[in-house]
Amino acid sequence: MPWKERSVVEERMRFVLRLKDGESMASLCREFGISRVTGYKIYERYKECGLEGLTDRARTPYRYANKLPVQLEAMIVTLRREKPTWGARKLRERLLRKLPNDVRVPACSTIHAIMDRHGLVTRQRRSRTTTEGTPLSAGLAPNALWCTDYKGEFMLGDKRYCYPLTVSDHASRYLLLCEAMESIKEQGAFTAFERLFKERGLPQAIRSDNGVPFASPNGLFNLSRLAVWWLRLGVTIERIQPGHPQQNGRHERMHRTLKIEATRPAGSNFLQQQAKFDAFVHEFNNERPHEALDMKYPADVYIPSTRPYRGIGELSYPFHDRTALVTCCGRICIYKKKINLSTSLAGQAVGIKEVDDGIWLVSFMDYDLGYNDLEEKTLQPLNNPFGPKV
Numbered sequence: 001m002p003w004k005e006r007s008v009v010e011e012r013m014r015f016v017l018r019l020k021d022g023e024s025m026a027s028l029c030r031e032f033g034i035s036r037v038t039g040y041k042i043y044e045r046y047k048e049c050g051l052e053g054l055t056d057r058a059r060t061p062y063r064y065a066n067k068l069p070v071q072l073e074a075m076i077v078t079l080r081r082e083k084p085t086w087g088a089r090k091l092r093e094r095l096l097r098k099l100p101n102d103v104r105v106p107a108c109s110t111i112h113a114i115m116d117r118h119g120l121v122t123r124q125r126r127s128r129t130t131t132e133g134t135p136l137s138a139g140l141a142p143n144a145l146w147c148t149d150y151k152g153e154f155m156l157g158d159k160r161y162c163y164p165l166t167v168s169d170h171a172s173r174y175l176l177l178c179e180a181m182e183s184i185k186e187q188g189a190f191t192a193f194e195r196l197f198k199e200r201g202l203p204q205a206i207r208s209d210n211g212v213p214f215a216s217p218n219g220l221f222n223l224s225r226l227a228v229w230w231l232r233l234g235v236t237i238e239r240i241q242p243g244h245p246q247q248n249g250r251h252e253r254m255h256r257t258l259k260i261e262a263t264r265p266a267g268s269n270f271l272q273q274q275a276k277f278d279a280f281v282h283e284f285n286n287e288r289p290h291e292a293l294d295m296k297y298p299a300d301v302y303i304p305s306t307r308p309y310r311g312i313g314e315l316s317y318p319f320h321d322r323t324a325l326v327t328c329c330g331r332i333c334i335y336k337k338k339i340n341l342s343t344s345l346a347g348q349a350v351g352i353k354e355v356d357d358g359i360w361l362v363s364f365m366d367y368d369l370g371y372n373d374l375e376e377k378t379l380q381p382l383n384n385p386f387g388p389k390v
């Protein structure tokens with residue numbers, strides 16, 4: 001018979017109490033009119049959360065379609081703690097034998113990632129911080145932090161839209177770049193930033209919002225090709241939280257001034273509009289005093305970076321088993337198995353290392369990206385190593 005009207009929670013409590021008294025799961029599930037999957041879920045929720053676990057939970061969908069139920073994740077963690085010397089493959093085999101046939105047991109790489117997330121995997125210490133995410137830096141010195149954004153598009157006299165790409169130095173307020181662009185496509189941004197790096201050197205970090213081309217909503221850890229290039233150059237990427245433009249407040253205030261003084265009225269064409277931008281940049285840097293700078297001009301404070309732009313060199317992974325090149329489709333090959341990674345990393349070399357029987361750790365530069373086993377074609381990502389996933 002199905003749950004009685006008295007109370008769903010009370011029925012779940014009766015179910016759990018009788019199970020703890022030694023009655024079999026199968027007979028209880030038949031009596032209460034539920035499947036064994038439901039019975040196991042109820043019992044795992046009770047073991048994980050006590051009586052609170054027997055109350056109804058919100059039915060909000062998981063953000064990721066392949067995210068495991070917390071009950072199954074808790075079971076994996078419990079098994080690992082009971083068997084600390086067992087790897088993911090042995091734990092998966094135990095789950096296959098312990099759970100009903102209609103329960104989908106996760107892949108080995110997923111199990112390994114769960115163990116790693118709960119601190120149950122001994123990993124070789126690296127020289128980088130392992131904390132998920134980094135706070136936005138203060139940027140107290142010139143070139144410690146650059147800020148970039150596209151000011152909102154506007155129409156020129158010839159009916160074409162202009163997308164101004166702007167870059168400023170956080171500490172000195174110096175406006176490094178204000179270029180009239182025809183679109184926000186990443187190739188134009190690559191060209192503009194390369195020219196800027198050659199002229200001014202490299203900053204320590206660049207702060208942006210989460211829009212293209214600075215980030216990619218579908219990329220691994222939201223990485224775009226532009227962000228990957230910055231990382232290869234040794235530039236840290238910072239992203240503000242969605243809906244928090246005040247985290248890039250100095251740059252946004254400059255945009256308001258730019259809009260008033262250089263876009264009203266708009267130029268007749270791109271050539272005229274760029275001339276208006278150039279005049280604004282000169283005045284902003286050399287003739288406009290800033291209260292925050294004790295009424296100095298930005299040009300009085302800013303100095304070029306001491307880190308020259310020399311392009312990118314080759315990547316090597318001396319502590320990994322081998323190096324793999326990411327294809328233009330965003331894949332790598334491990335023993336003739338094609339593993340989906342990210343097109344944002346196309347053309348980049350990644351390091352792969354076997355950390356357990358058939359479990360491979362994939363790294364990019366000094367950042368560990370995630371785990372993969374040869375049964376799967378996708379990477380099981382770790383926590384975002386590049387900062388908050390926003």
